[in-house]
Amino acid sequence: MTDVPSSTDHYPQRIVCLTEEPTEVLYALGEERRIVGISGFTVRPPRARREKPKVSAFTSAKIDEILKLEPDFVIGFSDIQADIARELIKAGVEVWISNHRSVKGILAYIRRLGAMVGAAEKAAAYARKAEQHIADIEAIAASFVRRPKVYFEEWDEPLITGIRWVAELIRIAGGDDVFPQMSGESLAKHRILADAGEVVRAAPDVILGSWCGKRFRPERVAAREGWDAIPAVRHGDLYEIKSPIILQPGPAALFDGLDAMHRIFVEWNGKQRG
Template sequence: MIHTTPHYHRIACLCTEAVETLYLLGAEELVAGISGFTVYPPEARQQKPKISGFSSGKLEKILAVEPDLVVGYSSLQSDILKEVAEAGVDILHFNHHSVDGVLRMVRVLGSLTGRRHAAELLCEQLEGQISAARLESAARDAAGLPRPLVYFEEWHDPIISGIGWVGELIALAGGRDAFAELAGHARAKQRIVADPQTVIDRQPDLMVGSWCGKRFRPETVLERDGWQDVPAVRNAERGHIIEIKSADILAPGPTLITRGLPQLQALIRQWHEDRAG
């Protein structure tokens, strides 16, 4: 494959999805440092120095890897990125909250690293997976099959529902987001479900737990007052409550399509099989 000369040679990634994307583009040699929360690809944790947390980072540690570009994500990294810019280093600050935003991020990183062709190929792969999910869901719709109501829990205390791209993935997989009206809010505080009774009232058919950075404990859901009347909880033993690890669906990079979407599809397929069986 022919690469153009990259615009940047040493990229410090404060967000995990930038690391994942650069590796997928074949630009891993350009990664100078990574977030300590990086999961994919696993080899990055062995190969690259860890220079920050997600909402925490020290300028000295970032500058120590001599970056010519620092990539961050969300308002939580605004302060440290401002310090980096004041130190004279270029910054790239993503803040996307949609599946389309993931594709834009891939293309931007491809352009900035001389990997435009690789970025287009990766986007074609991701778009193909999205299209296949849409076709499967549309086939069920055409057959008159219902779409299950899916409750996605991003945190448990307080209860926080899923962010925008999660709702998109649920729809792509053939479900309905139980808190679609909250999904458009970027900040977690705006997606707090203040009264747990609201979840009970909505009677979700399925539940996905993805507690950001923490193992989901379904047994705690079964013990919640009044939740035994929720269809997902009544059918927990049939696999209607599952965990999708936060690294697979809450990091706004390719993994939410390659890993998160298939797990949602499998959950909804199982629900349809249980109804038919």
């Protein structure tokens, strides 16, 4: 039997998610029946790609296709989707553009989105689960003999380092971002490293890569001029963090992304003990 909202359900019934994180949250809360369209980049949960039509990328969307779905609510992220939001608003669609860029912001986002679909209690419980997971990881990281210095690379041409929630998760997982001053910049163009030598001078112990839309190539990073002097390169501590679990400000980052980084730092610490 199809699970459909009752006639007394006054919350949004036909939601289009322009990015991945609202889809993941709504599925986690058991509210996926409300979703009628998703981002083409969506991979979590896997069944979402099979069940829902894909109507947007990150910087573009099929406005006509979205309107055909007759949405009563569209969810997007950041000023990057401002033009999409503008077109939909002009067409009479209600749009919510969130702009959360921190771990605290992700947790608040989960709670707000849950409240918007009448699932405030389930959302609060889900957020508490994430908070407990974060606390558990922090407690383990507190026992590290030494915290690795970490360089996170979000793109390679030009070199772009990680955004705020990534830097915060690195700290929670037990490392220290070597460019914390850059992480506060919301736009990628403001997180470009003008000189690759900055990374050499920062001497990271671990290099994490998540090249949005393409596979991270550790061997190419290690072959950069002068980078053989970097401890991470000398000891082979270069790792990929898959972009779907770290480059979206949603549950994936708080669970799988955090876990992936933490495992790397635990292994690195084991080498220090040895």
